[in-house]
Amino acid sequence: MYRIGELAKACDINNDTLRFYEKNALLTPSSRSESGYRLYTEKDKNILQFILRAKGVGFTLAEVRELLSIEVNKADNACADVKTLVDIKLADVERKLAELARFQMSLKRLSDACCGGKESAEHCTILEALESNTDNVRHET
Amino acid sequence: MYRIGELAKACDINNDTLRFYEKNALLTPSSRSESGYRLYTEKDKNILQFILRAKGVGFTLAEVRELLSIEVNKADNACADVKTLVDIKLADVERKLAELARFQMSLKRLSDACCGGKESAEHCTILEALESNTDNVRHET
DNA sequence: ATAAACCTTATAGCTAGATCTTAGGTCAAG
């Protein structure tokens, strides 16, 4: 069991952020002490880490709340709704992955060009590096 | 040459956002008309599209400003500094890519589990799907 | 030549997400 300050420190965030997440229905501590202190379990910590990672890749807190609320249940009629939500998020993630892959290529090019690569003079800004990516696309059928 | 409203419409953003980007040193129109109207070139449009894409994958405007300011120049003494900056951003992009790949796997699992996969009952929330990812890591040497 | 649709600057207001302030109550160590 973690008290608020312990969990906050363990995850390198502010105590107030935890209270904020609680108020906004993202993470409610599993229990309270007799004197009203918040008590977080390991599972709570996992949820927090999920929230922080999701935030780190650009999900809003509202989206994180949606992701956390997903409960696949084959028996449930809401199954189709859940699948729809998941597939929307999946498309979003895949779009981000593709975009990031382009950034990665461009940044690699810049890094190489900087100190001694063959293409030094040609790609000297990120915009040019991005454009040159498109030039070099292999036409795979 | 685009006037502010034309460029804004072409890129599906608000006129005020363009003025905001100018005030915050992200995109300054290449010229002004005699009457003071902002005039944007195709190159300006490319920069804007870069800004919007970078924002879309989770860079802050301050980071975008940094990325845009990169100018690799082998002759320049600042080369090492630029390489450092680029490599920091590259590491950041690669961290995001890895994180997104995990989300992608988990979401795929959930999508499959939902309507008829073999693993239906086992992975019914995104947290469980994420945990089961770790279980299934292939130990490639 | 005048209305409608655009543009200008400057400044105020909005939402998300987080942090700080106030006025206290709790708890472990000396």
Add this chain to the structure above:
DNA sequence: CTTGACCTAAGATCTAGCTATAAGGTTTAT
């Protein structure tokens, strides 16, 4: 048995990134 680190709730404040308003000048179509 008190000091200092911790906790409580409620509400104010802060930053980023827009978005809107006010008061006026410009362009284009009729």
